[in-house]
Amino acid sequence: MDRFHLMNVFVAVAEAESFAGAARRLRLSPPAVTRAVVALEERLGVRLLTRTTRVVRVTEAGARYLEDACRIMMELDEADVAAAGVNAAPRGHLAVTAPVLFGKLYVMPVIAEYQSAFEQTSVSALFVDRLVNLVEEGIDVGIRIGQLPDSSLRAIRVGQVHRVVVGAPAYFHEHGVPERPEDLARHRLVAASGVSPTNDWVFQSASEKRTVRVQPRIIVNTNDAALEAARRGYGLTRLLSYQIAPELASGELRAVLTDCEAPDLPVHVVHREGRHGSAKVRSFVDLAVARLRADSALGP
Incomplete structure (x- = not known):
């Protein structure tokens, strides 16, 4: 046969x-x-x-x-x-995934621009703070933050982010500023389980790597909730740099312990297709790579 x-x-x-x-x-x-x-x-x-x-x-x-x-x-x-001569026109359904807050802040603008440009496409977005298996869940393109495991996925690096300890100026005025990671024991902490899945916060100085066991007063499962607690001056939280970039720029939040932040985490656009992949995937990947690499919050 x-x-x-x-x-x-x-x-x-x-x-x-x-x-x-x-x-x-x-x-x-x-x-x-x-x-x-x-x-x-x-x-x-x-x-x-x-x-x-x-x-x-x-x-x-x-x-x-x-x-x-x-x-x-x-x-x-x-x-x-x-x-047939129509390969330049992406068409069909595209499935995209990204972490929740990253999807809201960075991927939705790309999706809107893409879908407006290619009206013969439709897009579904799965924004979740877990590792999505692109093959098993039928996803075309994903955004991954952190080191990539060995796999058959194609990956394009678009930037990097890092973990940052932040608090509101009003909180620091009342409770002081931690000078060393060990000082966190004296502060009210809010932990976002997606960013800090354990109570061990890792810091890296020029000479050594330090792990501090913290005791959060509040543990939340969304980064938005931890961010809101910090905005309100309740205490300190640790988030990824892109998640609090607007608040740092406006002065609503202030970063501390910046001289001992953990190493950067790479950001990749990943997909399953090779050089001759479908037009809908190639077009979306090209647009996402261009827009994300141009964003200053994702580093140089």
Whole structure:
């Protein structure tokens, strides 16, 4: 059988998690779908699917092959579009993810600009403070803050941020300014679990790395909440530099312990597609990279 046909049938079965569902989608008979999957597994010499009476699941090898097969099929579709002379017009649905506050401040403006420029596209945004698996959750483009684990994702660095301890001028007037990380024990602290998942705050001076065990009076699960507490003069909090850039610029908040901040965290735009990826992804990545690299809050 034709290799592309076998691949196309396998993808349909894997996505539908059903031979019957794939048969309906492809307008083939169920026996023809079964024969195609068996032929593909025999050709590759590996089991791609596990079958039970109720459901069909991809094996570990099947999951890897599914990712590659989807990419190949998408590249073939893009080749067809390019040959037709309309490759320059992004179209279709794009899924994007980013941390919550970063998405609000930096990614939404990019999405609005992108969608206004390419009206044949639609965009969904998943803003969450957790590591999103682009493959498993069907995401096209993501923004990652921090060191990247080894993966097959393509990554473009667009800047860096760092953790900053901040408080309101009124708070410092009443409670004083900490001169050393150890002085934090005498201050009211608010911890954002997304930025500081533990009570160990790490600082880095020219000569040494220091870890301070802090005792927050308030622990919140959103950065916005910690920021609001600091704005109101309740106490000190530790956030990423981009999250409090406007407040630092206006003087509403003041940074302390700046001579012993932890090392910078890189910011990357990541995606799954290669050099010949879809026009919708390439266009969004190019726009996001340009806008983020131009933002002074993300460093030089």
